[in-house]
Amino acid sequence: MSVKSTAAGDSPAKGRGRTTTRGTAAKRRAGEPGLVQLLTPQGERVEHPDYAIDVTPEELRGLYRDMVLTRRFDAEAITLQRQGELGLWASLLGQEAAQIGSGRATRPDDYVFPTYREHGVAWTRDVDPLNLLGMFRGVNHGGWDPNENNFQLYTIVIGSQTLHATGYAMGVAKDGADAAVIAYFGDGASSQGDVAEAFTFAAVYNAPVVFFCQNNQWAISEPTEKQSRVPIYQRAAGFGFPGVRVDGNDVLAVLAVTRAALEHARSGQGPMLVEAFTYRMGAHTTTDDPTRYRSDEEREEWASKDPIARLRTYLEREGIAGEAFYAEVEAESDALAKRVREGVRNMPNPGTMAIFENVYADGSSLVDEERAQFVEYMSSFESGDVATAGTGH
Amino acid sequence: MTQTMAVAKALNESLRKALENDPKVLIMGEDVGRLGGVFRITDGLHKDFGEGRVIDTPLAESGIVGTAIGLALRGYRPVVEIQFDGFVFPAYDQIVTQLAKMHARALGKIKLPVVIRIPYGGGIGAVEHHSESPEALFAHVPGLKVVSPSNASDAYWMLQQAIECDDPVIFFEPKRRYWDKGEVDVSALPGDLHRAVVAQQGTDLTLAAYGPMVKVCLEAAAAAANEGRSLEVVDLRSLSPIDFDTVEASVKRTGRLVVVHEAPVFYGAGAEIAARITERCFYHLEAPVLRVGGFHAPYPPARLEEEYLPGLDRVLDAVDRALAF
Numbered sequence A: 001m002s003v004k005s006t007a008a009g010d011s012p013a014k015g016r017g018r019t020t021t022r023g024t025a026a027k028r029r030a031g032e033p034g035l036v037q038l039l040t041p042q043g044e045r046v047e048h049p050d051y052a053i054d055v056t057p058e059e060l061r062g063l064y065r066d067m068v069l070t071r072r073f074d075a076e077a078i079t080l081q082r083q084g085e086l087g088l089w090a091s092l093l094g095q096e097a098a099q100i101g102s103g104r105a106t107r108p109d110d111y112v113f114p115t116y117r118e119h120g121v122a123w124t125r126d127v128d129p130l131n132l133l134g135m136f137r138g139v140n141h142g143g144w145d146p147n148e149n150n151f152q153l154y155t156i157v158i159g160s161q162t163l164h165a166t167g168y169a170m171g172v173a174k175d176g177a178d179a180a181v182i183a184y185f186g187d188g189a190s191s192q193g194d195v196a197e198a199f200t201f202a203a204v205y206n207a208p209v210v211f212f213c214q215n216n217q218w219a220i221s222e223p224t225e226k227q228s229r230v231p232i233y234q235r236a237a238g239f240g241f242p243g244v245r246v247d248g249n250d251v252l253a254v255l256a257v258t259r260a261a262l263e264h265a266r267s268g269q270g271p272m273l274v275e276a277f278t279y280r281m282g283a284h285t286t287t288d289d290p291t292r293y294r295s296d297e298e299r300e301e302w303a304s305k306d307p308i309a310r311l312r313t314y315l316e317r318e319g320i321a322g323e324a325f326y327a328e329v330e331a332e333s334d335a336l337a338k339r340v341r342e343g344v345r346n347m348p349n350p351g352t353m354a355i356f357e358n359v360y361a362d363g364s365s366l367v368d369e370e371r372a373q374f375v376e377y378m379s380s381f382e383s384g385d386v387a388t389a390g391t392g393h
Numbered sequence B: 001m002t003q004t005m006a007v008a009k010a011l012n013e014s015l016r017k018a019l020e021n022d023p024k025v026l027i028m029g030e031d032v033g034r035l036g037g038v039f040r041i042t043d044g045l046h047k048d049f050g051e052g053r054v055i056d057t058p059l060a061e062s063g064i065v066g067t068a069i070g071l072a073l074r075g076y077r078p079v080v081e082i083q084f085d086g087f088v089f090p091a092y093d094q095i096v097t098q099l100a101k102m103h104a105r106a107l108g109k110i111k112l113p114v115v116i117r118i119p120y121g122g123g124i125g126a127v128e129h130h131s132e133s134p135e136a137l138f139a140h141v142p143g144l145k146v147v148s149p150s151n152a153s154d155a156y157w158m159l160q161q162a163i164e165c166d167d168p169v170i171f172f173e174p175k176r177r178y179w180d181k182g183e184v185d186v187s188a189l190p191g192d193l194h195r196a197v198v199a200q201q202g203t204d205l206t207l208a209a210y211g212p213m214v215k216v217c218l219e220a221a222a223a224a225a226n227e228g229r230s231l232e233v234v235d236l237r238s239l240s241p242i243d244f245d246t247v248e249a250s251v252k253r254t255g256r257l258v259v260v261h262e263a264p265v266f267y268g269a270g271a272e273i274a275a276r277i278t279e280r281c282f283y284h285l286e287a288p289v290l291r292v293g294g295f296h297a298p299y300p301p302a303r304l305e306e307e308y309l310p311g312l313d314r315v316l317d318a319v320d321r322a323l324a325f
Helices: A022-030 A057-082 A096-103 A119-124 A129-137 A160-175 A193-204 A232-239 A251-269 A296-303 A307-318 A323-345 A352-356 A365-379 B007-021 B045-049 B061-073 B089-099 B135-139 B152-164 B213-226 B244-254 B269-284 B302-308 B312-324
Strands: A111-113 A181-186 A209-215 A243-247 A272-277 B002-006 B025-029 B054-056 B077-081 B115-120 B145-147 B169-174 B181-185 B197-200 B205-209 B231-235 B238-240 B257-264 B290-294
Touching: A057 A096, A057 A119, A057 A129, A057 A251, A057 A307, A057 A323, A096 A119, A096 A209, A096 A251, A096 A272, A096 A307, A111 A160, A119 A129, A129 A323, A160 A181, A160 A193, A160 A209, A160 B061, A160 B089, A181 A251, A193 A209, A193 A232, A193 B061, A193 B089, A209 A232, A209 A251, A232 A243, A232 A272, A243 A251, A251 A272, A251 A307, A352 A365, B002 B007, B002 B152, B007 B025, B007 B045, B007 B152, B007 B169, B007 B181, B025 B061, B045 B054, B061 B077, B061 B089, B115 B152, B135 B145, B135 B169, B135 B238, B135 B257, B135 B269, B145 B152, B152 B169, B152 B181, B197 B213, B197 B244, B205 B213, B205 B244, B205 B312, B213 B231, B213 B257, B213 B312, B231 B244, B244 B257, B244 B269, B257 B269, B257 B312, B269 B290, B290 B312
Parallel strands: A111 A181, A181 A209, A209 A272, A243 A272, B025 B054, B025 B077, B077 B115, B115 B169, B145 B169, B205 B231, B205 B257, B257 B290
Antiparallel strands: B002 B181, B145 B238, B197 B231
16 A cells, blocks of 8 residues: 655645635535545545555444444543543544544554544544543543553643654654554644644654544634635645555544554654644533534534445445344444443542552652641541541531 | 862763762753754763763653653653743643642652753843742642752752652753852752752851852852941752751741842742741841842843842842841
8 A cells, every 4th residue: 555645646636715604615625636535425435546455344333333332432431421420521523534544553562642632543542431431530640550451641731742753753763663653643733833843843753643634624613714724634744754545434444544553654754744624513522502603504514524424334235234233233332331431430430549649650748747737727627537528628 | 089070060960970870860961962952961871871861852842741751651761951931831731730749640640850940040141031049939839849050060960850850840941140150069969859958057147049149149248248237148959848947946036037039039049038937936036037029020131131130229228128127
């Protein structure tokens, strides 16, 4: 599978004048010749000259299962937030193909640097979904061991992790390892200076890192047109590495393109930018109200490109999966939802003194002093119980 | 084995030793390679250790610190050079938001052994952004350690201790003392990185300072001695954490404390020291804790810096006021 810089080949859309109507702009772009697609929204397999893919029926069923379970987990988390069990949730609804396709392209020794919305990627890295919920429930700020699954902690400040990924990739190259690093970010993050600096460093040091941008069209209320005058993937050309735009709702295309990009990085050819063109079907987070800034028509249009529906259409048409399989996945979804629900409800609050833990790896006399003072204060309560006295003050 | 060397040379020797001792130690920054850094602190290291260990970076401070974080996550121990104090702010977000918090975010499962060296302070006749003292902006951040040597021996040892530390350390180098020579015993075992030391013993008043102001305080103590006053000088060495025990013990002996730094007095290290020492030994104090430092004004043009920087006279004026109280 060869990798070509699609950025150079698909300039036709450039220079035609930008459409200011948001929905129209999105429609026009989806039809761009540069968009790599292997499965149409109608569930038809099509070929792409640069990106071939050979997947077994078992792999296809696996991708379907991944996407359905991820969507179910996401829906359960939204429900848990509505019930007050989580303080917040950032839904990935609509981005399942972008996340499962790219996550399944990684090898165990590759390393993932996520944003805070990569629940599907986490799934592909065997990170327990319950681990993702701690920070949204408010019992920790992440807390899983990033090195257990080579999946870094969620990063909330936009774009920061692209630099960490680049530095990590510089280290991989120094070690002479043939692993690759993948940095997730969004269309909003593409405006951050850190992302531009990450592109510069990755290019200069030829770091084995894939920049995976999920362009879900909306940075909270701001459309992509507020972030960039050129398609995001074209930015790579200015930094001296290839960029490609893939249909982010086509799990096969995302898998093929990300595999190629990771291989490009692993084989010493340096960084690559993948722009997965997708859509955030839900709100930015559970605190957001997208009806204030975008139309139902636009959402409906994207609903017709749903990543799971199109794969199911294909599986059914080709006879790759039958009713027994779908029933099995459905039962598995129910079990996952139940486990997540119970797991969240039973997630213990941290002890009060956790405030003072892990501030420093080598300790600090300042933290020791303040902890001792706080213990003394807490023990002045009648109960004298440090663990429970923290509810009042 | 004692050698006489300037602070700059001591830092250079210290970096060389760290590179020799641990293959995971890397040096990164602008112009740190062939040039050896604008102050020559990394002189010769690129030649001897190669560009894989001594890395000239693009001119982007956030990128330097952000990639250093990534390298640390991969198991390296990056020592980052920020060219001048006033240039650190593009990296401030990565330092405060990421570097300082990632260990806690991971509940201790990852460590961030990154050292950020910053030449700081004025007195060298420089243009804007080259003479600032932003240490309080870092000491205020939980998760960061902040230290500053005042002499060649501490420059040599404290830098190695900072590199060996598993926490991020902001290492402030007193740039106007780079050329001051001192004795360095490269075989002696150093004390605790965060311990303050009594640089000069005295009985009437304690001067607490760090970095470039320690020398000024020692000169003030010498001048005061001519007038029959015995001043004790505490070199704090570490600004996060601060060794309050040593300061407290000194103040209990002398009954008076003046804190001196180049940084603006308002919200500066002196404020924290004054508050904590007042809490700890209120009844031992014969006078309020006084502070001598910069003003709440942008660092002035070089032609005015002599008036702006705390010098011998301003320190002695504060000593007079404390003793007269």
